[in-house]
Amino acid sequence: MDSDKMFHPSLAAALMKLNPEDGEKMMEYFQTQALLTREKALLQASVREQKKLLVENGKLKKDIEQLRRELNDKQRRRGAKALLSPSKPANSPAAAAPQTAGEATRRRRRDKKAAPEAPLLEAAPAVDVSRLDLRVGRVLAVRRHPLAADLTVRDVDTGEKAPRTVVSKCRPDDPTSSLAVLLCNVKACKVKGVASQARLLRCFRPDGPAELLAPPAGSAPGDRVTFLNYPGEPEPELQAKQRVWEHVQPDLRVDARGVANYKGCGFQVKGKGLCRAPTLTNCSVGCT
Known part of the structure; x- marks a missing residue:
């Protein structure tokens, strides 16, 4: 190590003169101490600089957070003002005049009264056999209609509190006591003075x-x-203007095996089997 770089030449000469044997060792010792002192000073300066940078970074983060809060507050106030103040044309004289909350409320009420309400659009239910309330009934009694020789009046048990009265055309081959299938959600109507509360299905x-x-x-x-391919609950009462029966009836058929079906899907009583025509095949199903 060059002593001239670390010590004054006179100091080095004095050490050599005082102690010729250990003078150089002493010089090396002093040089080492000097280097350590310098490195310690540099390290301390670096630590102070780092602390200073950390303090400045913390301050910058606080400033950024404060600016973000102020920006969010301004955006909320601007949105609230836009809601309270309806937009006006740029060339309108009232556009330049600020509106009070009361004026904005009154204006919204006027606009609401003036604007026609849009009709609510509801999806129309599908016109298929699921809208028919078809039930099994037991014919309890059959009698002639008092005012028409070609009509009969039947009392039919449909599992309700009281039997239903059904007026239909007289057929000489109709059994007087049997199970039948009835259309039960038709509107009750009077047939020559006798109320009919359902219709019998015929092949x-x-x-x-x-x-x-x-x-x-x-x-x-x-x-x-019911019908496996057409689930759903029937309507409480079929509306005449919708003509559901008229749309469905052409697709009610009896196939070659005598099984009644709608578009190929059989009339079924769940867990008990399919409805059939007693003797006919390849014919239509209607009601009377």
Whole structure:
């Protein structure tokens, strides 16, 4: 190590003169101490600088957070002002005049009264056999209509508190006591003075024989007749203007096996079987 760089030449000469043997060692010792002192000073300065930077960074973070809060507050106030003050054309004289909360409220009420209400659009229910309330009924009694020789009046048990009265055309081959399938959600109407509360389903050929549609063996009055491919609950009462029966009836058929179906899906009483025509095949299903 060059002593001239660390010590004054006169100091080095004096040490060598005082102690020729250990003078150089003493010089090296002093030089080492000097280097350590310098490094310690540099390290302390570096630590102070780091602390200073940490303090400045903390202050910058606080400033940034404060600015963010102020910006959010301004945006909220601007949004609230836009809601309270309806937009006006740029060339309108009132655009330059600020509106009070009361004026804005009155204006919204006027606009609400002036604007026509948009009609609510509801999806129309599908027109299919699921809208028919078809039930099993037991014919309890059959009698002639008092005012029409070609009509009969039946009392039919449909599993309700009281039997339903059904007025239909007289057929000489109709059984007087049997299970039948009834359309029960038609509107009750008077037929020559006698109220009819349901309709009987028949299998028929045009200008040919007809017979009552028969539920499966083991059916009980009140059992629902359903369709696997057309789930859903029937309407409480069919509306005449919707003409549901008129749309559905052309697709009610009896197939070659004598099974009644709607678009290929059988009339079924769940857990008991399918409804059939007693003797007819390949014919239509209607009501009377």
